[in-house]
Amino acid sequence: MKLTVRIWRQPGPEAKGGMVDYPVDDISPDMSFLEMLDVLNEQLILAGEEPVAFDHDCREGICGSCGVVINGRAHGPQQTTTCQLHMRTFQDGDVIDVEPWRSKAFPIIKDLVVDRSAFDRIVGSGGYITAPTGSAPDAHATPVPKKDADLAFDNATCIGCGACVAACPNGSAMLFTSAKVTHLNLLPQGQPEREQRVLDMVGTMDDEGFGGCTNSGECVGSCPKGIPFASISNLNREFLHASRSGRD
Numbered sequence: 198m199k200l201t202v203r204i205w206r207q208p209g210p211e212a213k214g215g216m217v218d219y220p221v222d223d224i225s226p227d228m229s230f231l232e233m234l235d236v237l238n239e240q241l242i243l244a245g246e247e248p249v250a251f252d253h254d255c256r257e258g259i260c261g262s263c264g265v266v267i268n269g270r271a272h273g274p275q276q277t278t279t280c281q282l283h284m285r286t287f288q289d290g291d292v293i294d295v296e297p298w299r300s301k302a303f304p305i306i307k308d309l310v311v312d313r314s315a316f317d318r319i320v321g322s323g324g325y326i327t328a329p330t331g332s333a334p335d336a337h338a339t340p341v342p343k344k345d346a347d348l349a350f351d352n353a354t355c356i357g358c359g360a361c362v363a364a365c366p367n368g369s370a371m372l373f374t375s376a377k378v379t380h381l382n383l384l385p386q387g388q389p390e391r392e393q394r395v396l397d398m399v400g401t402m403d404d405e406g407f408g409g410c411t412n413s414g415e416c417v418g419s420c421p422k423g424i425p426f427a428s429i430s431n432l433n434r435e436f437l438h439a440s441r442s443g444r445d
């Protein structure tokens with residue numbers, strides 16, 4: 198395959214950025230999108246140019262490190278992580294636009310790399326339990342209804358990639374935050390901090406500069422792990438209940 202890749206280049210946080218066109222040849226349809234970027238970077242290094250900076254780690258759709266906007270969509274045209282998007286999704290001769298996550302809360306570090314530490318601060322404000330667990334308990338020691346266990350697991354699969362923020366027209370982090378809150382608030386171990394957790398995590402989310410949720414649903418359509426849209430409704434209920442309890 199022969200492609201033209203238009204990539205956002207920005208040498209630093211305060212520098213001015215812009216789109217730069219790069220022709221790329223001999224791309225196998227079986228390559229992942231990140232492997233295509235590797236080929237481009239090899240080409241740039243051989244030409245004595247600065248390679249494109251982009252985040253990656255496991256390249257197995259697990260860690261959530263990778264993440265770029267491809268042709269206007271977070272992670273690209275398929276609902277998967279960027280590292281699991283294959284070049285057979287595109288056609289020979291295509292022009293592909295590649296941009297970083299766009300959000301006030303995700304400042305650009307360099308090229309396609311953004312600072313997603315705002316997510317860490319949201320989790321740090323309430324994504325934990327204080328109940329002493331000791332050694333691993335027997336599986337049946339604390340009964341959990343299967344419906345709650347299944348829903349908690351669905352939300353626990355969030356990898357914190359930030360696609361929900363990048364896809365949202367408001368740059369909202371509601372899907373991410375709701376996944377973390379719902380995961381812990383459904384389980385017995387998470388009950389002691391239940392009300393304070395939602396107040397603290399939502400408060401931190403707002404302080405970090407994420408936009409408000411207007412239920413556009415773009416976050417769910419871009420989430421590679423399929424976090425359910427109902428989690429946002431659950432977060433709103435939890436927040437209202439905690440606010441009315443006077444524990445703010």
